[in-house]
Amino acid sequence: MIFLTLLRESVVFALNALRVNRLRTLLSLLGITIGIFAIIAVFTAVDSMERKVRASLESLGENVIFVQKWPWTFGPDYPWWKYMNRPLPRIRETKEIEERSESVDAAVFNGYIRKTIFYNSSFVENAQILSTTKGYEKVKDFDVQFGRFFIDEEVETGKPVCIIGSGIGAALFNGEDPTGRELRLYGQRVTIIGQFAREGESMFGNSLDNMVVLPADFTQKYVDLETDQVTPMIMVKGKNGITAEKLTDELEGLMRSVRRLKPGADDNFSLNEVSLLTSQTESIFRVFGTAGWIIGAFSILVGGFGIANIMFVSVKERTNQIGIQKALGARNWFILVQFLVESVVLCIIGGIIGLIMVYIGTTIASSMLDFEFVLTSSNIILGLTISAMIGIISGFIPSYSASQLDPVEAIRSGI
Amino acid sequence: MGYTHYTRPKSFTVVCVVGFLLVILGMPTVFSPDTRKLGDFYPALYGALISLRFIGYIGLWHYKRWGVEMFLTTFVAQVIVNLLLTSVNPVGVIYHVFIFVFLLFHYKKMDRNL
Numbered sequence: 001m002i003f004l005t006l007l008r009e010s011v012v013f014a015l016n017a018l019r020v021n022r023l024r025t026l027l028s029l030l031g032i033t034i035g036i037f038a039i040i041a042v043f044t045a046v047d048s049m050e051r052k053v054r055a056s057l058e059s060l061g062e063n064v065i066f067v068q069k070w071p072w073t074f075g076p077d078y079p080w081w082k083y084m085n086r087p088l089p090r091i092r093e094t095k096e097i098e099e100r101s102e103s104v105d106a107a108v109f110n111g112y113i114r115k116t117i118f119y120n121s122s123f124v125e126n127a128q129i130l131s132t133t134k135g136y137e138k139v140k141d142f143d144v145q146f147g148r149f150f151i152d153e154e155v156e157t158g159k160p161v162c163i164i165g166s167g168i169g170a171a172l173f174n175g176e177d178p179t180g181r182e183l184r185l186y187g188q189r190v191t192i193i194g195q196f197a198r199e200g201e202s203m204f205g206n207s208l209d210n211m212v213v214l215p216a217d218f219t220q221k222y223v224d225l226e227t228d229q230v231t232p233m234i235m236v237k238g239k240n241g242i243t244a245e246k247l248t249d250e251l252e253g254l255m256r257s258v259r260r261l262k263p264g265a266d267d268n269f270s271l272n273e274v275s276l277l278t279s280q281t282e283s284i285f286r287v288f289g290t291a292g293w294i295i296g297a298f299s300i301l302v303g304g305f306g307i308a309n310i311m312f313v314s315v316k317e318r319t320n321q322i323g324i325q326k327a328l329g330a331r332n333w334f335i336l337v338q339f340l341v342e343s344v345v346l347c348i349i350g351g352i353i354g355l356i357m358v359y360i361g362t363t364i365a366s367s368m369l370d371f372e373f374v375l376t377s378s379n380i381i382l383g384l385t386i387s388a389m390i391g392i393i394s395g396f397i398p399s400y401s402a403s404q405l406d407p408v409e410a411i412r413s414g415i
Numbered sequence: 416m417g418y419t420h421y422t423r424p425k426s427f428t429v430v431c432v433v434g435f436l437l438v439i440l441g442m443p444t445v446f447s448p449d450t451r452k453l454g455d456f457y458p459a460l461y462g463a464l465i466s467l468r469f470i471g472y473i474g475l476w477h478y479k480r481w482g483v484e485m486f487l488t489t490f491v492a493q494v495i496v497n498l499l500l501t502s503v504n505p506v507g508v509i510y511h512v513f514i515f516v517f518l519l520f521h522y523k524k525m526d527r528n529l
C-alpha cells in the first residue's frame with residue numbers, strides 16, 4: 001500500500017516538474033523522444049517492408065520448386081556465360097516430370113508475354129499474358145471473384161478462353177462481372193470465363209491483378225513459348241508430406257534424365273525455391289535493422305544524458321524538501337524510489353511522444369505511398385522498454401545521491 | 416551515533432569499471448535485431464535486467480551489500496531466461512561466477528545500509 005502511495009506521489013512529482021518547468025523538461029525529453037522516434041521509425045519501416053516481401057514470396061507458392069534457366073541467387077563468382085547457353089524449360093518436359101515423378105502433385109508450364117488486349121473500343125496496353133498448362137490452380141493460391149477457373153479440357157484443347165485479373169476487369173469493365181464477354185487477342189476472340197479477386201501489389205510483379213491467364217496450347221499457336229522473351233518456367237508442387245528437399249532431389253535426377261545429361265556433367269537447369277529468396281531478404285533487412293539500431297543508440301545515449309542532467313537539477317532544487325522529508329522520518333529508499341520513478345515517468349512520457357510521432361508518420365506515409373506501414377505492438381513494447389530503461393539508468397545516480405543526503409545539511413541548504 | 420567509514424578496495428574499482436563498461440556495451444543489444452528475434456518480450460526483459468545490473472554495479476561502487484545481492488539476482492535471472500531460450504553464453508556465465516565468488520569474499524566487510 002505504501003508503495004502505491006509512493007508511486008502515485010512520484011508520478012505527481014514528475015507531472016508537476018513537467019508542468020512547472022514546461023520548456024526545460026520538454027527540451028530535456030527531446031533527446032529521448034528523438035531517440036525513440038529514430039529507432040522505432042526504422043524498425044517499423046523495416047518490419048513493414050519485411051512483411052510485404054514475405055507476403056510476396058508466399059504468393060509465389062509454398063512448397064513449390066521453379067525449374068528455370070537462371071538461378072534466383074548468385075555469388076560473386078557468378079558464371080553467367082554458362083547459364084546463357086542453357087536450354088529453356090519446355091512444355092514436353094513438364095509433362096514428363098508429371099508422368100515420371102512420384103513426389104509431384106502438379107507440374108505446370110508458365111510463359112509470360114506483354115501484349116495489348118482489346119475489348120470493343122477499349123484496350124489495355126502491355127497487359128501481362130500468362131500462358132499456362134493444366135494444374136495452375138494447384139501451384140498458385142488465388143480466389144476467383146466472378147465466374148470460374150479453367151477446367152482441364154479447356155486447357156488441354158487450347159480453347160480460346162481466359163481469366164482476367166481485377167485490375168484488367170476494372171480498366172475494361174469498370175469492375176462489373178466480365179464473364180461471357182470477349183476480348184480480342186492475336187486477332188482472335190477470347191471468351192472471359194472468370195475474374196480473379198484482387199491480390200494487391202506484389203514486390204516481384206507476379207500479382208494476378210494485371211494478368212490475363214490463357215491456356216498455353218492456345219497461345220502457342222501464335223507465339224513461341226519456348227524462347228527467352230517469354231521467361232518460360234516449370235512450377236512444380238510436391239505432394240502433401242513431401243519436403244522441399246526431397247522434391248528438389250527427385251527433380252534434379254528427373255531433369256538430368258529428361259535432358260539426358262551424362263554423369264559428371266553440370267546441371268543445365270536451375271531449381272529455384274522461395275526459401276532461397278527468403279534467406280537473402282533476411283540478410284538485407286538485418287543490415288537495415290542494424291543501421292537503425294546504431295542511429296537510435298546514439299540518440300538514446302544523448303537523451304539519457306539529458307535526463308540525468310535534469311534529474312540532478314531537480315534534486316538540487318528540492319534538496320531542502322528532501323531534508324524535511326528525511327527529518328519527518330522518510331527512509332533513504334523512499335527518497336530514492338521517489339526520484340527514480342520521476343525519472344522513469346519523464347522518460348516514458350518522452351517515449352510516448354516519440355511513439356505518437358511514429359504513429360502519425362506511418363499513417364501519413366501509408367496514405368501517401370500506397371504501402372501499409374504498421375506500428376506493431378512489439379515495437380511499442382520495445383519503445384516503452386527502452387524509455388523505462390534509460391529512465392532507470394540515467395535517473396539512478398541523481399536519485400541515489402538524493403537518498404544519501406544528510407537531513408540537517410539538506411534543510412540548511414534551503415535557508 | 417557513530418558512522419563507520421567503508422573504503423572500496425582497488426580490486427572492486429576494477430570490477431566496477433569493467434562492469435559499467437559491459438553494461439554500457441550491453442545496452443544497445445537490448446534493441447538489436449538478434450535480441451528482437453528471440454521474442455516480443457525478450458527486449459523488455461533483457462532491458463530490465465541490464466538496468467538492474469547497472470544499479471547493482473552502483474551499489475558495488477559504493478561498497479554496499481545490496482550491490483552484491485542485486486548482482487546475484489540479475490545474474491541468476493539472466494541465466495534462467497537464457498536457459499529457457501537456449502542461448503546460454505558459457506564465457507559470460509564463467510565470468511559472472513568468478514566475479515560473484517570474488518564479491519563473496521568481501522561481502523561481510525561491506526556496508527549493509529542503502
